Amino acid sequence: MSNSVNRYKEDLGRIHLTIILTSDLITSLTHDVVGEVEKLGLKAMIRADGYAFMKSSVVGELGLPHLRYAIIEDRAMVWVRAPYKLSEELLALAGFNVKEYCEEIIRAAREIAKIFKKYEDKAVGLNIELPEL
Numbered sequence: 001m002s003n004s005v006n007r008y009k010e011d012l013g014r015i016h017l018t019i020i021l022t023s024d025l026i027t028s029l030t031h032d033v034v035g036e037v038e039k040l041g042l043k044a045m046i047r048a049d050g051y052a053f054m055k056s057s058v059v060g061e062l063g064l065p066h067l068r069y070a071i072i073e074d075r076a077m078v079w080v081r082a083p084y085k086l087s088e089e090l091l092a093l094a095g096f097n098v099k100e101y102c103e104e105i106i107r108a109a110r111e112i113a114k115i116f117k118k119y120e121d122k123a124v125g126l127n128i129e130l131p132e133l
Contacts, residue, residue: 005086008102011131012065012083015109019116020075020124029076032115033069040108042067052081053108055101058094064101067108074124078112080105106131 021029034044034051042053045060047068054066068081088098113128120126 002088002098005088005098008098009083009086012080012086012102012105014129014131015067015078015080015106016127016129017078017109017113017116018075018125018127019119020126021119021122023074025119025122026071026074026076029115029119030069030071032118033076033078033112036111036115037067037108040111041104042108050076055096055104056094062090062094064090064094065105067105067112069112076116078109080109 019029030050037053038044042055045052045054045057049070049072051069052060052066053069054060054064059066063082063085065080065083065086068079070077086098086102091098091101109130113130116126116128
């Protein structure tokens with residue numbers, strides 16, 4: 001396994017965003033987040049607890065890392081599901097390059113963090129953890 005894959009695994013594992021808002025604001029936040037992620041070229045696939053954001057359903061089928069967005073009561077949370085499953089071989093099967101794939105996830109997380117920050121003055125709590133540039 002290459003050093004860059006290990007570095008990206010660590011970077012993806014550092015993505016953790018949480019915001020606590022009232023339910024009406026969570027709905028508005030979710031609308032904003034889904035819209036922005038889709039503008040970035042990721043699909044918002046509905047899950048029981050929120051959304052999976054990924055390039056295509058192949059990502060989920062292969063178990064590759066992807067962004068997850070969950071709503072639990074008054075909290076919205078974002079993290080990367082299964083960063084430890086990052087694999088050059090699986091990405092190649094899906095037609096993706098490791099660097100471009102991971103940087104797209106990180107870029108999307110940064111954009112979501114910007115949206116979370118727009119709601120900061122109305123939030124009960126906000127936590128943003130992202131890898132350094």
